[in-house]
Amino acid sequence: xxxxxxxxxxxxxxxxxxxxxxxxxxxxxxxxxxxxxxxxxxxxxxxxxxxxxxxxxxxxxxxxxxxxxxxxxxxxxxxxxxxxxxxxxxxxxxxxxxxxxxxxxxxxxxxxxxxxxxxxxxxxxxxxx
Numbered sequence: 001x002x003x004x005x006x007x008x009x010x011x012x013x014x015x016x017x018x019x020x021x022x023x024x025x026x027x028x029x030x031x032x033x034x035x036x037x038x039x040x041x042x043x044x045x046x047x048x049x050x051x052x053x054x055x056x057x058x059x060x061x062x063x064x065x066x067x068x069x070x071x072x073x074x075x076x077x078x079x080x081x082x083x084x085x086x087x088x089x090x091x092x093x094x095x096x097x098x099x100x101x102x103x104x105x106x107x108x109x110x111x112x113x114x115x116x117x118x119x120x121x122x123x124x125x126x127x128x129x
Contacts, residue, residue, distance in 0.1 A: 016049040016106060016124055018085060029085040051106030052129065053081040060095045067112060079104055079126055090125045103129040 018029035021042040026035060029049060035042030058077030061068075068074075075091040075098050091098060092107065104126040111123045 016051050016081075018047050018049060019044045020047045020083075021045075027081075027083045027085050029081065029087055047083070049081050049083055049085070051081065051124065051126075053079040053104055053126070055091060055098065055100060055102040055104055055126075056080050056086060057100060058091060058098055060098075077126075092125050092127045097128065105129040 016029065017031065018027060019031040019033075020027045021035035021038055022045055023038045023042040024035060026037060027047060027049075028035075031046070033044060034040075035044060056078045058075050060073050061076055062073050064072045064074070073095050075093065075095050076088065077091045077098070078086050078088055079091075080086045090109075091102075091104060092109065105128075106124045107127050108122060109125045111121050111125075113120045
């Protein structure tokens with residue numbers, strides 16, 4: 001991850017900030033500049049999600065990508081936020097205790113590091129509520 005990209009996405013990553021359409025009341029994460037339903041008639045506003053949601057589906061990763069080998073096994077899931085949007089995130093906890101419909105809440109955790117001596121970056125993961 002490049003440093004400029006990191007700083008551009010920092011607000012949304014650290015605070016679960018997305019957008020919503022004032023015309024149709026649809027919520028988006030990550031943020032959008034245009035409502036896909038209302039198009040130009042929609043007016044987009046910023047919205048901070050509370051982060052509470054439900055696990056829609058998940059998988060347990062046993063063979064991780066480079067740099068994540070020490071975290072296996074871990075759970076990667078799709079969370080549907082209470083406000084509507086779905087997002088992919090790591091679910092922290094015992095893989096044996098995960099199930100579809102599990103209520104989750106956000107936590108602030110280390111996401112990774114750029115290179116061996118690079119910048120450590122943090123963001124949102126989820127844990128059982």
